[in-house]
Amino acid sequence: MVGIWNVLTPEDKRVVIDNFTIHNFKRNQIIYAEKETPEYLWCLLKGKVKKFKEGIGGRQQIIRLIRPIQYFGHRAYFANEPYVSGAIAMEPSEIGAIPMTVVSQLIDGNRQLAWFFIHELSHNLGRSDTKIVNLTQKHIRGRLAEALVLLVDNYGFEDDGETLNIYMSREDLANLSNMTTSNAIRTLSTFVNEKVIVVDGRRIKIVNEAMLRKISKFG
Amino acid sequence: MVGIWNVLTPEDKRVVIDNFTIHNFKRNQIIYAEKETPEYLWCLLKGKVKKFKEGIGGRQQIIRLIRPIQYFGHRAYFANEPYVSGAIAMEPSEIGAIPMTVVSQLIDGNRQLAWFFIHELSHNLGRSDTKIVNLTQKHIRGRLAEALVLLVDNYGFEDDGETLNIYMSREDLANLSNMTTSNAIRTLSTFVNEKVIVVDGRRIKIVNEAMLRKISKFG
DNA sequence: CTATATTTGTGCTAAATAACATAACTGTGT
DNA sequence: ACACAGTTATGTTATTTAGCACAAATATAG
Numbered sequence: 001m002v003g004i005w006n007v008l009t010p011e012d013k014r015v016v017i018d019n020f021t022i023h024n025f026k027r028n029q030i031i032y033a034e035k036e037t038p039e040y041l042w043c044l045l046k047g048k049v050k051k052f053k054e055g056i057g058g059r060q061q062i063i064r065l066i067r068p069i070q071y072f073g074h075r076a077y078f079a080n081e082p083y084v085s086g087a088i089a090m091e092p093s094e095i096g097a098i099p100m101t102v103v104s105q106l107i108d109g110n111r112q113l114a115w116f117f118i119h120e121l122s123h124n125l126g127r128s129d130t131k132i133v134n135l136t137q138k139h140i141r142g143r144l145a146e147a148l149v150l151l152v153d154n155y156g157f158e159d160d161g162e163t164l165n166i167y168m169s170r171e172d173l174a175n176l177s178n179m180t181t182s183n184a185i186r187t188l189s190t191f192v193n194e195k196v197i198v199v200d201g202r203r204i205k206i207v208n209e210a211m212l213r214k215i216s217k218f219g
Numbered sequence: 220m221v222g223i224w225n226v227l228t229p230e231d232k233r234v235v236i237d238n239f240t241i242h243n244f245k246r247n248q249i250i251y252a253e254k255e256t257p258e259y260l261w262c263l264l265k266g267k268v269k270k271f272k273e274g275i276g277g278r279q280q281i282i283r284l285i286r287p288i289q290y291f292g293h294r295a296y297f298a299n300e301p302y303v304s305g306a307i308a309m310e311p312s313e314i315g316a317i318p319m320t321v322v323s324q325l326i327d328g329n330r331q332l333a334w335f336f337i338h339e340l341s342h343n344l345g346r347s348d349t350k351i352v353n354l355t356q357k358h359i360r361g362r363l364a365e366a367l368v369l370l371v372d373n374y375g376f377e378d379d380g381e382t383l384n385i386y387m388s389r390e391d392l393a394n395l396s397n398m399t400t401s402n403a404i405r406t407l408s409t410f411v412n413e414k415v416i417v418v419d420g421r422r423i424k425i426v427n428e429a430m431l432r433k434i435s436k437f438g
Numbered sequence: 439c440t441a442t443a444t445t446t447g448t449g450c451t452a453a454a455t456a457a458c459a460t461a462a463c464t465g466t467g468t
Numbered sequence: 469a470c471a472c473a474g475t476t477a478t479g480t481t482a483t484t485t486a487g488c489a490c491a492a493a494t495a496t497a498g
Contacts, residue, residue: 053348055356056438063348078341084349107333114326114333121340122297128347129272129282130303136354136397137274140455170476178355180456185477201464201476219275359485389446399486404447420446420494439498446493456483463476468469 003069004043007112019102025089031073033086038077040097044068047093048155048166052175053085062176064124065154074100075121090168135178138219144187145216147177148197152206160205167202191215222288223262226331238321244308250292252305257296259316263287266312267374267385271394272304281395282350283343284373293319294340309387354397357438363406364435366396367416371425379424386421410434 008016022045025031031042034054049066063085066072076083077100089095107114134146148164155166168176174184188204191197196212198205206212227235241264244250250261253273268285282304285291295302296319308314326333353365367383374385387395393403407423410416415431417424425431 053352055352061352075341078337084345122294125344126298126303133272133274133280
């Protein structure tokens with residue numbers, strides 16, 4: 001996906017620089033919460049962020065995982081509604097913010113920037129629709145495998161080429177794949193037994209990625 | 220939501236008229252299928268259309284219901300991917316089509332049209348994210364109630380003010396609310412017993428809308 | 439109108455998943 | 469090093485939902 005910076009004119013860049021603020025968030029710190037009024041386009045520079053929705057009985061569903069450099073927080077503003085999901089830093093994160101009023105003005109004057117958002121929103125909408133079917137129709141094994149594949153695709157591996165470059169609690173893994181924490185733990189164990197992954201605390205090594213993708217796809 | 224026509228210049232309108240074709244679809248006729256390459260912006264003029272995704276074991280999940288005048292088919296083109304969902308006419312429908320290449324050119328020359336799509340995509344993305352939580356976390360009663368509420372909000376009532384203005388098979392109701400057909404039938408029956416609705420074949424009267432919304436909200 | 443296919447309704451059983459309880463483990467701050 | 473809180477692990481039970489079978493009702497095609 002083409003970034004924002006590339007499509008900006010020198011004058012646009014000036015405006016961005018003048019209105020850009022950088023914020024540091026600690027692990028588990030809330031960036032914004034459901035129902036609040038959106039004001040900024042957030043740009044994750046360093047760290048990891050999760051977007052989630054509070055469900056029934058305090059259970060949360062992780063909607064999207066964000067990595068550098070990705071943008072978030074703008075959808076609700078564009079739709080002219082309060083946030084329907086919250087955002088939390090999963091690890092210490094450096095995040096830039098530009099007022100959406102400024103973004104709107106830039107879009108008004110820059111066709112390519114408008115296209116950037118049309119493209120980005122369309123992409124995310126497709127992913128969201130696909131997620132609906134994945135989460136509702138796959139069984140637990142398939143859902144957890146899919147979550148792990150998502151982590152691979154989103155954050156990749158460490159230098160050894162097989163350790164996931166993100167450490168999540170079992171509870172967050174459960175929240176990502178729509179199951180209870182116990183079931184996430186149990187299913188992870190069966191994957192270990194089947195030699196698909198190796199687990200050391202929150203460190204997860206994918207030792208048979210092909211098999212993992214197969215489980216994700218078929219069951 | 221503001222329509223497309225209002226934001227077009229006279230020249231734009233000329234272009235649209237010159238490239239607009241009208242198609243008639245029969246009940247259950249496929250408009251386009253998953254994995255095909257998107258080519259048109261479709262505009263539903265008369266009738267009802269469902270967008271759906273094929274899931275595991277041929278089970279389908281209805282992603283979105285479309286009413287006149289709403290647009291569809293453009294997301295995949297904007298995202299530059301094949302369709303991730305198919306579209307079928309639920310009743311005889313009259314649908315306009317404009318080549319997406321033309322739409323793209325119009326967007327290039329018309330800032331307000333770009334805003335229309337940014338707004339529309341953002342709105343739908345929020346709905347989709349909300350649907351994820353509704354479908355995954357609510358129990359059967361809540362999900363079916365929610366589906367009925369969606370039908371009310373989307374298609375409204377007939378002249379009597381309480382009969383749903385859409386007749387769907389039990390199977391489609393199930394596909395909309397992520398459950399098996401038997402469970403849709405059974406749960407509808409309990410709603411009838413609880414005097415929330417009255418059923419006469421595919422004709423559904425909402426006799427206690429407040430209660431229905433309550434069930435939808437709390438389970 | 440009749441034959442045939444499809445849809446609806448209902449009961450029963452099986453499978454999947456959540457819920458709960460409890461113990462072991464881990465990390466963190468003091 | 470210790471205490472405490474939070475996390476992980478595992479067994480057991482309860483609940484929810486799917487799956488299947490079959491009969492009745494309804495729609496559809498010839």
